[in-house]
Amino acid sequence: EAGVAQSPRYKIIEKRQSVAFWCNPISGHATLYWYQQILGQGPKLLIQFQNNGVVDDSQLPKDRFSAERLKGVDSTLKIQPAKLEDSAVYLCASSLQLQETQYFGPGTRLLVL
Amino acid sequence: DAKTTQPPSMDCAEGRAANLPCNHSTISGNEYVYWYRQIHSQGPQYIIHGLKNNETNEMASLIITEDRKSSTLILPHATLRDTAVYYCIVRVDTGANSKLTFGKGITLSVRP
Numbered sequence: 001e002a003g004v005a006q007s008p009r010y011k012i013i014e015k016r017q018s019v020a021f022w023c024n025p026i027s028g029h030a031t032l033y034w035y036q037q038i039l040g041q042g043p044k045l046l047i048q049f050q051n052n053g054v055v056d057d058s059q060l061p062k063d064r065f066s067a068e069r070l071k072g073v074d075s076t077l078k079i080q081p082a083k084l085e086d087s088a089v090y091l092c093a094s095s096l097q098l099q100e101t102q103y104f105g106p107g108t109r110l111l112v113l
Numbered sequence: 114d115a116k117t118t119q120p121p122s123m124d125c126a127e128g129r130a131a132n133l134p135c136n137h138s139t140i141s142g143n144e145y146v147y148w149y150r151q152i153h154s155q156g157p158q159y160i161i162h163g164l165k166n167n168e169t170n171e172m173a174s175l176i177i178t179e180d181r182k183s184s185t186l187i188l189p190h191a192t193l194r195d196t197a198v199y200y201c202i203v204r205v206d207t208g209a210n211s212k213l214t215f216g217k218g219i220t221l222s223v224r225p
Contacts, residue, residue, distance in 0.1 A: 004156075031211075042200060042215025043157065056210050091156050099204075099211045101147075104156035 002026065004105030006092050012111045018080035021108045025073070025094030031055075033102060034067055034077050035091040043091050049075065050098055082112045116140060116203040117216055124222040131188040133219055135201030138182045145204045146177060147213065148186045150197040157200065157215075160186065191223045 005024040013019050025032050030051050035043035046065065048056040052072040060067065064083070069075040079086055089109050093102040118136045125131040137146060145164050149157040161168055161175045163184070168175045174187040188195055200218040204211060 040217075042217055044215070045212060048210070048212075050209070056212070093156075095211075098209060099206050101159055101162065102213060103159060104149075107156045109154075 004092055004094055004103055006090075006105040006108055008108055009106065010109045010111075012113065013082055014113050015084055016081040018078065019082055019110065020076050020078045021090050021092075021110075023075045023077070023092030023105060025075075025092070026103060029094035029096055029103075030072070031095045031098050031100070031102075032069055032075050033093040033095075034075070035093065035104075037089040037091055037107070039088070046077070055098065079110075082110075084112050086110060087112045116144075116205070116214065117201045119199075119201055119216065119219040121217070122220040122222070124224055125191050127193060127223050127225050128190055131191040131195065131221055131223070133186040133188075133199050133201075133221065134183065135185070136183045137201070137203050140181050140203050142181075143206070146175070146181075146184050147202045147204055148173070148175065149200045149202065149215075150195075151200070151218070152194075152197045160199075162204075191221075193223050193225065195221065196223045197221060 007022050032049045034046045037043040047060045047067045049069045052069050067077045089107040091107045093104045095102045147162040148160040151157045163175045177184045198218040202213050
């Protein structure tokens, strides 16, 4: 069974530019999560989808971050405009349903200069 | 905030058992204990989870105390590839929401 796929794996941008990350969850998984992991810390949940609806986006900085999962399968996370403090690894995870085990992708490493 | 506390680091010798402790004294009756690990530059990898009973799979064993206030992850025969950050997490389910709140984890170093 294929795992969670993410692209790109690495991205370098300048501050005030925009960037987008893509995630394809495990086939059949209804719940999708985006996490941010700053160096030296554990991952922090940004947003959680159940199919194409948002379950929890309380930790998402909505002035610059947005995410969508229009068809209830793959998802994109966008940052516009990026700040230096957005440098981090962005992880996508999926689970069969809410309250099930989450499986993580390899992450996208973002560096904002 | 994470509902768990872990020592920052530990080490063990290759081939020996690694016993990773975790305290979760405020855990509620229906909250699961999860363990993930993260090898450098990779995403977190699911290891095991449990509610009340001890659990074992091909990767590890999870021992949960009777009062559920602490648990231990056991890697029975540690190898150099087990060097990683190990996260003990209490999964909090509230209504339609389900959250894993990661702490800083424990860095396990396996020495030859």
